[in-house]
Amino acid sequence: MTNVTACIDGSSASPAVCDYAAWASLRMEAPLNFLHVLDKSEYPAQSNLSGNIGLGSREALLEELADLDEKRGKLALEQGRLMLEAARERAIEDGVADPATRQRHGDLVETLTEMEEEIRLLVIGKQGRDGDSVGEHIGSHLENVVRIMHRPILVTTPLFQEPGRVMIAFDGSATTRKGVEMVASSPLFRGLPCHVVMVGAEDADTQAELNWAKETLEAAGFEAPATILPGEVESVLCEYRKEHDIDMLIMGAYGHSRIRQFLVGSTTTSVVRSANVPVLLLR
Structure with a gap:
């Protein structure tokens, strides 16, 4: 059975990741799985320090440094285990019956690629472990995840x-x-008003496309206000969101243009970076 998978890294965003994942799990009636991946590039399973010590260094120093790296890795794994347990307890408090946890020592992107078939929705924080806000390129982990996940x-x-x-x-x-x-x-948004916004020139073609979206949602029982607005994508979406108290933005992980090329790093990045609401990216 496919599940909602939430990436937990101990950053200040982790509590919100837990809560949004629990919300989605309950709405979708899907199992919830919390994932913590200890980065192998930062915490290698085995350390080779022979090239890092100058001539004349004692063998004991090499062994001591290797032991310190091993202890550091074990402490990081234990910290991750505790984070997962805290996330599990938080989700149970939110009403999720039996959330699962999984810990890996490796690469986040590789791990998610291996798990992709069992993932129905991936939930990930906007901030990195250092607590800094999303930067120019979203953050390497998030950008790479968006690139590979379907x-x-x-x-x-x-x-x-x-x-x-x-x-x-x-x-x-x-x-x-x-x-x-x-x-x-999807049951994820059932019962919620769903606004449809197109940015660009209004003509017969765009109006027909907008009408299709509006009618599709209304046929499923949604209240679906729909509009076409001129201007620059990021600013138009931001202003509309503020004006109508939108709580979540749904968009494709592509540029909003007729060129169907992947544009993480431009439009998608800008919108994710500037939005102060969650963004659901579609591939």
Whole structure:
């Protein structure tokens, strides 16, 4: 059975990751799995220090440094285990019956690639372990995850707020059409108003695409206000979100243009970086 998988790293974003993952798990009636990956590049399983010590150093010093690295790795694994247990307890308090935990020592992207078939929704924090806000390139882990995953990815904000209304950034592309159909059929957003916003020039083609999205959502029982607005994508989406008290943004992990190329690093990155609400990225 596919599950909601939440990546826990001990950052200030982790509590919100837990809460959004629990919310999604309950709404979707899907199992919840918390994942902690100890980065092998930072905490190697075995250390080779022979090239790091100058000539004349004693063998005992090499052994001592190796022992320190081993202890550091063990402490980090234990810290991760405690974080997972805290996340599990928090999810149970949120109402999830039996959340699972999983810990790996390796690479986050490789681990998620291996697990992809069992993931229905991936939940990951917007901030890194250092607590800094999302930077110019989203953050290497998040950007790499978005590049390789073919599952919806919910990028959370540092504070949890249960969504009351959501918005789809729609451009008529196959990705965003799939997103409309996903929202229409998924229990995740059932009962919530779902706004549909297109950014660009209004003409017969864009109006027809917008009408399709609106009608698809309304046929599934959604209240679906829909509009086409001129301007620059990021600023238009931001202003609309503020004006209508949108709690979650849904968008494709592609540029909002007729060029169907992957644009993490431009439009997608800018919107994720500037949004102070969670963003659900679709592939």
